[in-house]
Amino acid sequence: MNYEIRPMRPEDGDKVLEIFQQGINGGNATFDKVAPAWEAWDTKHFNVCRFVLENETDEVVGWCALQPVSNRDCFKGVAEVSIYLDTSVQGKGLGTVMMKKLILDSEENGFWTLQAAIFPENTVSVKIHEKHGFTMIGTRERIGEMNGKWRNVVLLERRSRVVGI
Numbered sequence: 001m002n003y004e005i006r007p008m009r010p011e012d013g014d015k016v017l018e019i020f021q022q023g024i025n026g027g028n029a030t031f032d033k034v035a036p037a038w039e040a041w042d043t044k045h046f047n048v049c050r051f052v053l054e055n056e057t058d059e060v061v062g063w064c065a066l067q068p069v070s071n072r073d074c075f076k077g078v079a080e081v082s083i084y085l086d087t088s089v090q091g092k093g094l095g096t097v098m099m100k101k102l103i104l105d106s107e108e109n110g111f112w113t114l115q116a117a118i119f120p121e122n123t124v125s126v127k128i129h130e131k132h133g134f135t136m137i138g139t140r141e142r143i144g145e146m147n148g149k150w151r152n153v154v155l156l157e158r159r160s161r162v163v164g165i
Contacts, residue, residue, distance in 0.1 A: 001056055003094060005101050008050035008063060013038035015060040016052065019084045028122040029084070031144045031151070046079065048109045051101055053085070053094060061086040064098045066106060069115065077112040077164055081129075095128045103132060103158070112164025117143075117153040126154060134158040 008016065017038060023029035035041070045065045053062035066079035083098045106114055116134065118125050130136070134156040142150040 003056075003061070003089075003097070004054050005051050005097065006054065008052050008065070010038075010042070012052050012060055012063070013042070016063045016084075017041060019060070019063060019086050022087050023084045026087075027147075028119045029125075031146055045082075046109075049079070049102060049105045049111070051098065051105070053089075053098060055089070061089045062094055062098060064102045066102070066111070066114070077110055079106065079111050079114055081114050081116045083125075083128075090124075095124070096131065099128055099132045107160050107163050110163055112160045113157055114160075115155065115157040117155055120152055120154050126156070129156045129158075132158065 017035040020041075021035040024032055024035060036044075045067045049064075049066040051064050052060045055061050062083070062085040064081070064083040066081060069075055069078050069080055081099075081102060083095055083102065085094055085098075103114065114134070116125075116129055117140070118129070120126070120139070126136075135158070137155045137157055139152055139154050141152050143153055144151055
C-alpha cells in the first residue's frame with residue numbers, strides 16, 4: 001500500500017480527532033481522557049509543522065503536529081512532538097516516516113529543540129524517538145494520575161544540528 005504525507009487541512013479535523021481518541025483509548029499515549037473539540041486542538045498546536053498521512057484511497061490514517069512548550073519568547077524554537085497513527089496501520093514503519101517529515105519541517109520553520117514526554121510503557125514510541133536522535137534526559141515519576149493510577153513519563157529531546165547552533 002502507498003502512503004502520502006500532506007499538510008493538514010481544517011477538514012481533516014474529524015479524522016485527526018478520531019485517531020487521537022484511538023490513542024487515548026489505548027491507555028499509553030496521553031493523559032487526556034477525551035479528544036477535544038477541533039477548535040481547541042487547532043488553537044493548542046502550531047499552524048506550521050502539521051501533517052496527515054493518507055493511504056491510497058485518500059483516507060487519513062495518521063497525523064503529526066507540534067505544540068509550544070511555553071509562550072515565552074526565549075522558547076519560541078522549542079516544541080512538543082505528537083505523532084498518532086490509526087490502529088489499522090501501526091507497526092508498518094509509518095511512525096518513522098512521519099517523524100522524519102516532522103523533523104525536517106521543524107528545522108525549516110526555525111525550531112531548535114523538539115521534545116516528548118512519553119509513558120515508559122509505550123516502548124514503540126520511545127524507540128522511534130531515540131532512532132531519530134532524541135535523547136532520554138530523565139523520568140518524571142508519578143507526574144500525573146490516570147484512572148486511579150499514578151503514571152511516570154520519560155522525557156526525550158532532540159537538538160537540531162542546523163538551527164540554533
